[in-house]
Amino acid sequence: MKKILLIEDDLSYQKLIKSFLTKQSFQVFSCEQKKEAFKWLEQEKIDLVITDYWLPDGTGLDILKQIKISYPALKVIFISNYSEVRIAVKAMKVGAFEYITKPINPDELLQTIKQALNTKEESSAQSQELTFVVGKSQSFKKIFKHVELVAPTDLSVLLIGETGTGKEYLARKIHALSNRGSGPFVAVDCGAISSDLSSSEFFGHVKGAFTGAVGDKTGYLEFANGGTLFLDEIGNLQPEIQSKLLRALQERSVKKVGSNQEVPLDIRIIAATNEDLENQQQSNFRLDLYHRINEFRIDVPPLRDRKEDIALFTEHFLQQSNVQFNKSVEGLSEQVARVFFQHTWQGNLRELKNILRRAVLLAEASKITEDLLPADFLKSPKTMDESPNNLSDYSITDVGSFKEHTEILEEKLISEALELFRHNKSKAAAHLGIDRKTLYLKMKKFGIN
Template identity: 45%
Template sequence: MPKNNYILVIDDDTYICNILKKYLEQNDFKVDITYKGAAAKELIAQNHYDIILCDYRLPDYDGMHILRYTRSVKPLIPVVIMTAYAEISKAVELIKSGAFDYIVKPMQPEMVIEVLNRALDRNSQVKSVASFSESFIQGNSEKMLEVMQHVEIVASTDITVMIEGETGSGKEFIARAIHHSSNRSKAPFIPVDCGAIPGELANSVLFGHVKGSFTGAVNDKTGYFQEAKGGTLFLDEVGNLSYENQVKILRALQEKTVTRIGDNKAQRVDIRLIAASNENLHEKVEAGEFREDLYHRLNEFMIKVPALRSRREDIIEFAGQFINQANKAFNKSVQGLDDEARELLLKYEWPGNIRELQNVIKRAVLLSPEDVINPGLFPDELRLPLSGLSSGLSEKPSGAEFTDLKSATYVNERELIQNALEKTNNNKSRAARLLGIDRKTLYNKIRLYNLKQKD
């Protein structure tokens, strides 16, 4: 990681803020901290941060408000959200709205650094073929094999590709696979978050400007279309484009030229365009929310990336690769998953898709004291889903949330233990792993709450 990257940490928990500040400064970050959203907005406007690390829940605003504000004033700054696992659905919505990633509390310092490193790496925009090949996993499900066949077919051409799929399903990886399999692979691959480009800055960000062309234009700037020269421009979440930006991009694609703000001379651009969306753009066209002419210009070839829950046969392969990656990142030697952990991964619905699976595995590898991952290392949402530990358990009140014993705030501790014992047929070792505690603690709790045990 380059030294002295400038980060803003926003969290109303002063203890967390101070711990993060100390740890990040030890890792060569320059750090500002603040406890409220209003103060954060002032700091974002006044300073030039490389990354923003923001808690989802703040006293005055939430993470979505801070994300939208950042995108409006400093659209290129990656925003990472800190969230409780019970709020995973909100985290997915934040990713859809332009957040770079999320970190689940309680946070492990090594995971914070790993996410921040990726955010900084993404800002460099270009990945080598070697690093891409190492990180890309296609899976062997029938649906993904069909997707990769389409990638192989379309890569050798220059036609525009539209990729549709849920947030976290791997759309950018498919775009990179097309790029690295094409004759443009040695040229740049430039990913652009279309939803993060404010209308008033679109011309400058996409097409560049010359010095003095408007207030604040203190230097010449190269736009994304020029940066992708000879390579691939990836317009991510293209459905978020404003109408004004849709018009400008359509014109650039049709004419194959761009003109910087303040420059009278048009510049020819030689790029391959790939677009992606987590929405059905055809429906947006019918609803009058997306230009039909741009839709057809982008949709010369459609690839639909399936959700992870619809290709469960790929989950264990992905998990194995993520274990290997986490071992390298954290200098660990975890070998795999035990049978219960595998079963949980296969049954979970994965609303955050591959991105969520990767975060779960990274956390488990980091926390694992042994060479095999067990269910006790998984977040509550996997171990104790809202529907109960099994279909045979008593129903919980609507809206109840489960947490582990160390941080239980919504569900009575006694009830959690009773549910775990019922789920495991009174197997104390398995129940302890489900609850994330050791056997001795479990026995103490059983005596404390006078829980009846089956013989």
């Protein structure tokens, strides 16, 4: 009997899920807090963790990060409200097996659990589901030309774009088309590495270098020798690691923690971020390292800015889901196609994939209809180009809640202020009556570059 740890502070929801999984012959342990979760992990040989995001003493993301360090082979399924889709996408980047949105569909939950328990631990390079799909939009065609142009070189590439836009897949394509294609591709999520272990993870260590170093360890840089090191969310690197990484790239060698011996390096760096690393007021990233990794920059637009690609990726994800669930869904109804075209897609391709995967699982006919989509998805704000042009045009029926109305107005006002003052953030902030820090936080929240 497989053992599942369920972390959910909503006791009625916890009881409902626990009852369902117990009937499916799983042994379920449940708790409401982060500290209780790790007691269960120490006491029982847990096969799978299911965690909500908001907890009384922390978040599910905190739990996920610690599990990736202490129990790296343990799969974690993330539960979130649809409004938290960007958090869920972040959880996927940290290492969650999958995320499911509330209200949870029992069949979807059971299917995801079975997949998690039956999936062998794979390397990052092997675990990718997506084949590379070239979009039809002019912006993406231009990006792909840049990929083909830079791939045969050894230039460091910086990919800039929102979470879920496909930056890692572009990095893999660059690697595959390069002279290093037969070498290793090592993908590292810089935001998921503990500050205490970061030096060891990146540069390796020798036995006895510190308490707990019971043997030699090869770091990411050395492991990528002869190939490509992909540094995702590179803006999250601690200043100490930034300094050591810069030196390693300049010297083309790496020194393990606790060793005086230099190991030669032959690697190519591809980095990705959704931050403005060059802006020192917004980022603590070293400018010398920024220029080192930014030998060739590729800006990856969000899905809402390349709507011509929505149909293409929809067809791709439908085919994948049909194979996965042994279904034969042919496409979208006209109403759903219209909703997809107008949606903001804050989670970009990851969000699109999960919406379609859920819909295909629930589908009993040949078309995806609106009743197969999450209620929160249908209530989500329209894209900016579909939004009213001025405040008097807003209607209470446009979006579902006061909070959603407020966020639409905030995003619109900030975008207009930035455009009015030609992206001078000090003047835009003064015009809006807020300080620069608040403006930066709002820009980050709404994905405004």
